[in-house]
Amino acid sequence: MHPSSVLLKSERFAAGRTVLTSAEERGTAVRAVVFENFQTFPELKEVDRPTPGPGEVLLKVAGSGACHSDVSIYREFTAGAPGAQNPPFVLGHEVSGWVEELGQGVDGVQVGDAYLVYGPIGCGRCAACSRGQDTYCENVASMPYLATGIGRDGGMAEYVRVPVRNLVPLGDADPVAAAPLSDAGLTPYHAIKLALPNLAGGGKFALVIGLGGLGQVAVQILTALTGATVIATDTKPEAMERAAANGAVTVPGGEGQVEAIRAITGGRGVDAAFDFVGATPTIRTAQASMARQGRLTVVGIAGGTAEWSFFANPYEATITNTYWGTIEDLHEVVAMYRAGQITPQVQRYSLDQALDAYRDLEAGKVAGRAVVVPHTA
Template identity: 30%
Template sequence: MRGVYLPGGRRVDLRDVPDPEPGPGQVVVDVKASTICGSDLRAIYREHLGEGPEAYQDVIGGHEPCGQVLAVGPGVERIRVGDRVVVYHISGCGQCDECRRGYQISCTSARRRAYGWQRDGGHAERLLAEERDLLVLPDSLTYLDGACVACGFATAYEALCRVALAGGEQVLVTGLGPVGLAVGMLAAAMGAPWVVGTDPSPERRALARDLGAADVAVESAEELDDLLGGPAGGAEVTVDCSGVGAAQLTALRHTRRHGRCALVGEGATLTVDVSEVIIHRQLTVHGSWVAPTWRMAELLERLARWDLHPERVVTDRFALDDAARAYEVADAGAGGKVGIVRD
């Protein structure tokens, strides 16, 4: 079979590799869709950070896979051949406190392995996965829907749950990339009557409006002062998805007094006057990293109930052979999600 490797320096290698065989507790998935995440671009495609959970180990890339089960190994009980499945992209030890709570993303064991980072991921024809890392995809959702849930939409949903978004509350999203679009779409589905977004890209602002991810999308923080002024000032809930310090500060400054802010975008350094911006305004600030498996399962069920299809954020689709072009488009940052899709 063929698989995509990311040697760094904005290069993509397509290699022939042996087909995987399932061992005890393992499953082989015929990959139907595998989307590209901003963290792939930041920490692998452009340069290899090489430390901690972001240490890339020259494996097949792609940590957002979805597909159909081809084969199961000994001891597999829950998953069956033919099941349509989403891959939770962190394979934890299953024994540490974080794993036992469902947060394999935060697994503290040296045995922690992320698909597409330390073990083979979804940019391939087939994927070897642990049964415990698989969630069954509802019939009404597409494979591309599932790939979008595998990281991006689950990350967005977890952030909104962490800030306990209630119906009737205004939401501000800073950064309208794929995760920001997901936050806006989910916030609307969860009852937010008004979602405001901000992003420097006119293409992404237009896309957010077209998708219903933002009722209003503006370029600058100054424009938010007029939109979110009012007697109390700011939105009850803000979520930063930019991974840019200035935008994170914008989110904090435009959170209403006693409001809640979730920081989702990675890779930035934030400088903030803690007393003025956070303490004196009595904000609650959450750092939110991906989602636990049980929350992802809950999201899949609710997406089916809401008839909400995450694949709507995918603006560009490529075949596996065109993976290099797919990464170029994703790296340009002008559109929505980029997917590698197999028929």
């Protein structure tokens, strides 16, 4: 945190970013994790308390998930690179909170109620946005940001302002544990929902590769929504133990991995595979495990590539990818959470420990999802 003697120019951008001010210029200051510069570790700083604009609400943040996408934002992107969002802005795109204040023209929500935030923000006018699929906004090139916490100030803070349209009610469910669902729940749910035709009927098999935060939730979703045998694989024994506890048959990574997966299916291969890593070796493993007319969805963004040839690819097997999900999907994810069908594994950090959450995430020390809880007792 900057000492109050350091003066920083005050400027507020229409793009949804709040930049630091001097102590003399600030109104009410709040703390936030700020992405300041490309390829630079974020900082815990004081920023102006956000003010909701027309059609927005101010949330008192209950929980904010730390995601590997955040790490990509501050570690990997450079100015002008595809998808790069110019700093500074507050991180945090997995957000839940309680309504603290209503902006002009907002009704239908009550101060004090708990909500999950749908992160993506599109133009609101194109066909994709009209069906709640802001992730595929047709006017994304003209938008000043991609999402809450990705170009626009996010929820890794005490307070965040968000469009009221992007609120999904949580009722009396725990909002802290719910926070990761806005990405770590929504992303696998959308991928699985699109693959459900491949898993309809008896004797079907699904494969989950990578049992981090998203993969663990994927196992739970597949178990709840399908009658398929869920095969889960990872290199970490503790991750496989958790997946097994949620109904999966586990196969360790390494030598003989594909043979073991195919043996479980009687040699036929899996009907739907979900790669939550996205590295070249994991994509290759998924391809080698596929049945005819199967579907492989690469969800992880490790930058891997796929090799394809006519006779090596099972006939009519599909390789595709997906990105986040729709706001309608998130309503369905919350319904599953409230029904007890999804239970995210959460490792809680205070706001003072927020930078430690990112350090632990980078070091592979986080089991499930790291969630920063700004308002701890």
